[in-house]
Amino acid sequence: MEFRDLKAQYKKYKNEIDFAVQEVLENANFIGGKEVLELETLLAEYVGVKHCISCANGTEAMTIVMMALGIKEGDAVYVPDFTFFSTGEIVSFAGATPIFIDVDRETFNIDTEKLEKAIQQTVLEGKLTPKVIIPVDLFGLPANYTDIIRIAKRYNLLILEDGAQGFGGSINGKKACSFGDAATTSFFPAKPLGCYGDGGAIFTNNDELAELINSLKIHGKGVNKYDNVRIGVNSRLDSIQAAILKVKLTAFINHELEDVNNIYRLYTERLKGIVEIPLIPEGYVSSFAQYTIKLKNREQRNFLQAKLKEEGIPCMIYYLKPMHKQKAFSELAYNDDYFEVTNELCDSVLSLPMHPYLNKDDVERVCNLIVKILKLTTM
Structure with a gap:
């Protein structure tokens, strides 16, 4: 995949x-x-x-x-x-x-x-x-x-x-x-x-x-x-x-934007209540560069990512380190307490496979594995 x-x-x-x-x-x-x-x-x-x-x-x-x-x-x-x-x-x-x-926890x-x-x-x-x-x-x-x-x-x-x-x-x-x-x-x-x-x-x-x-x-x-x-x-x-x-713009307009939102709905229906899913406010449409979920903590996130990788499911972490902690900006000396949400997100987010050419079976497989793997973290 x-x-x-x-x-x-x-x-x-x-x-x-x-x-x-x-x-x-x-x-x-x-x-x-x-x-x-x-x-x-x-x-x-x-x-x-x-x-x-x-x-x-x-x-x-x-x-x-x-x-x-x-x-x-x-x-x-x-x-x-x-x-x-x-x-x-x-x-x-x-x-x-x-x-x-700092950012909004729900919309990022x-x-x-x-x-x-x-x-x-x-x-x-x-x-x-x-x-x-x-x-x-x-x-x-x-x-x-x-x-x-x-x-x-x-x-x-x-x-x-x-x-x-x-x-x-x-x-x-x-x-x-x-x-x-x-x-x-x-x-x-x-x-x-x-x-x-x-x-x-x-x-x-x-x-x-x-x-x-x-x-x-x-x-x-x-x-x-x-x-x-x-x-x-x-x-x-x-x-x-x-x-x-x-x-590619013609394809994007004709079907890709709609298709990727259909994939969003499939993921959301299956994962709601299992993990924290992306929030799309009323009136908003996302083009879903990523479908990003939130886990309980860094340990659960990293465990899930590793297990999904073993099953051939690529997942990415956007982002591991916040801007205020980047060495290139170290002379600015930011107060870490001002970035409570960002710090939490860097420890909990995981982006799943997301593109217009995923199909329902692909999404179902990813979601079934997530449910199965997360059960292991509660045992």
Whole structure:
């Protein structure tokens, strides 16, 4: 069994993907081909924003936005403590200070009450200037943007939505990657919409910001790439990856998002009352980058993972170490007591195989094994 079965997806769409790649090879427009512009147009339409700017990967997408927003030393940027390292890394890379915030135990996303308290504390201390909130749509579920937008307006902050895992999710029909002043996503192969290498994209409704981002991603270009009006980077999505993503976006829209939510329902029906299952608030849709359960403690979690592995069931732990405990951020000296929920989650979460090509028998097998194994921990 595959944790995220890219082989099954390729088998289903082999003809379309092979044809799309072959067309790029025959035209030999490997950088900046028509496929890139076509993909950006399709992505912007799907998300419901004016601009989609593709780039080399999800981390660079956030880095470029930070450059475009002018984030610098002395600025405070608010990031959930329970997330992948890059969300905090890009803040430090810009010279700013990441302020890590504990998360909601049920949704895994940033705790908005603790977020507001942290902003107030920053203002009170007067050492840093609050500038940006970076909510993460963790495991496919959009963050609580109702509260986040209210808080951002109250304190005059920008929102950079990290939708690396959230593409396809929504709140009352409004799509992930459309909530912030800008949003980013990743096309890493295992993401809800993934290519066959690295890739990323930036979304915004701000015309001036989009123009600046388009300049920054190609060496700070002006009227052309040989007219350099600012310091930028080299961050492009190549034509082959764009061609592959066009095929996969069609599949994602036509059935994959619905199929993965059907798998979610199968897991949930079977595991409810056995383990703590993911909570999807009313009006929300998750794209289920992961299906993550919670166990009683680290020992039970590790025992279950080991036993499932013996049975050929791959499971992953996202995340073993919170952001505030990463050595790279050790000089920030966070108080561990502020991160009670994140610390608990790092000891209890386990992500099960999850993708649109799982079938009912696969899910039943995983669930039966979980029930059987957990009985051993109570004996």
